[in-house]
Amino acid sequence: MKCKLVLTAAACIGMAPVFAQNSRGDSLAREAAKTEVWTPVPAIVTPGITPQDAPSDAIVLFNGTNSEMWETTKGGPAKFLIKDNAMTVVKGSGSVKTKMQFTDFQLHIEWKEPLPVINSGQSRGNSGIFMQEQYELQVLDNYDNTTYPNGQCGAIYKESIPLVNACRKPGEWQCYDVIWTAPRFNTDGSLLSPARVTVLQNGILIQNNFSVLGPTDWIGRAPYSAHGAKSIMLQDHGDDGNPVSFRNIWVRPL
Numbered sequence: 477m478k479c480k481l482v483l484t485a486a487a488c489i490g491m492a493p494v495f496a497q498n499s500r501g502d503s504l505a506r507e508a509a510k511t512e513v514w515t516p517v518p519a520i521v522t523p524g525i526t527p528q529d530a531p532s533d534a535i536v537l538f539n540g541t542n543s544e545m546w547e548t549t550k551g552g553p554a555k556f557l558i559k560d561n562a563m564t565v566v567k568g569s570g571s572v573k574t575k576m577q578f579t580d581f582q583l584h585i586e587w588k589e590p591l592p593v594i595n596s597g598q599s600r601g602n603s604g605i606f607m608q609e610q611y612e613l614q615v616l617d618n619y620d621n622t623t624y625p626n627g628q629c630g631a632i633y634k635e636s637i638p639l640v641n642a643c644r645k646p647g648e649w650q651c652y653d654v655i656w657t658a659p660r661f662n663t664d665g666s667l668l669s670p671a672r673v674t675v676l677q678n679g680i681l682i683q684n685n686f687s688v689l690g691p692t693d694w695i696g697r698a699p700y701s702a703h704g705a706k707s708i709m710l711q712d713h714g715d716d717g718n719p720v721s722f723r724n725i726w727v728r729p730l
Contacts, residue, residue, distance in 0.1 A: 528584065528651065530726040537574055537708070538563055538725040546572045549609075549709070556710075562588070562721040565603055565712050573609060573707035580730040583607075583654040583708065588721045589617040589646040595716065597623045601646065602713040603720040604633065604692075607656045608706035611671060612692035613683075615711075615720055619643045630682040632673060633692045638682035649723070650678055655730075659688070661702040670700070 522532035530536050537545045540561030546554040548570045555569035589601035601617030612633040616623065618641055625631070630638030644650050653676040660668040670690075675683035691698040710722060 534726040534728050536726045540723055545575055547575055549573055562723045564721040565719050568714060569712055571709055571712045573709040577705040577707050578729055579658045579705045581656050582728040582730060584726050585722060586649050586651040586724045587615055588649050590719045591647040593646050596621055599715055601720055602718045604711035606709035608658060609709045610691040611688055613675060617646050619645050630677050632686060632688060635689045636683060636686045640680060640682060642677040642680040642682055652677055659700060665702040667700045
């Protein structure tokens with residue numbers, strides 16, 4: 477009997493650290509739970525087969541077959557040439573914009589500089605992608621082509637030089653992936669917060685959360701003017717040497 481009591485006491489003593497550990501574990505779990513957030517639960521989005529393919533929640537703006545999602549800046553039918561699953565700028569046809577309007581968004585767009593190469597500097601493969609119709613991300617053939625750096629391919633035109641030159645050769649498809657945060661305005665129309673933009677060209681970061689200084693202008697610096705949701709615009713630069721082609725364009729409103 478005495479032996480059993482000794483064994484029982486020893487067992488209890490041996491279990492004490494286990495109970496203490498369990499108690500401490502429960503206490504830590506309760507503390508950890510205080511910083512756990514269970515709502516909202518993120519929506520499920522199915523990725524594309526490749527990063528270039530539109531995910532399940534994207535709006536496809538151009539699928540290679542027609543330009544029904546686009547119009548001229550005056551509201552008429554888009555006049556870019558649809559051929560070989562691409563939409564190509566036609567000189568003098570006018571810039572085109574999306575019929576839909578956007579505020580904050582993620583944009584994927586692919587483009588190709590023309591062959592044969594014609595001209596140099598700003599007259600060589602010049603187009604532009606205008607966020608909300610006013611803020612230009614430059615498209616230009618800067619593969620072995622020199623121009624002012626704040627106007628080269630990947631620049632926020634006349635505002636921000638790209639971090640690197642990530643251009644492919646003319647005739648090769650390239651892509652931009654853009655994260656756009658629209659400017660915000662006070663009720664009196666004054667600027668509350670500037671637009672911000674992050675851009676990857678061919679998978680390489682070239683603009684890192686840049687605070688946009690204002691709408692794009694060729695001469696001087698245009699001030700912000702209050703606006704809401706607006707279109708995405710593709711530029712017809714209007715001179716020779718610039719039949720830039722676009723394909724696989726999709727957007728995710730944020």
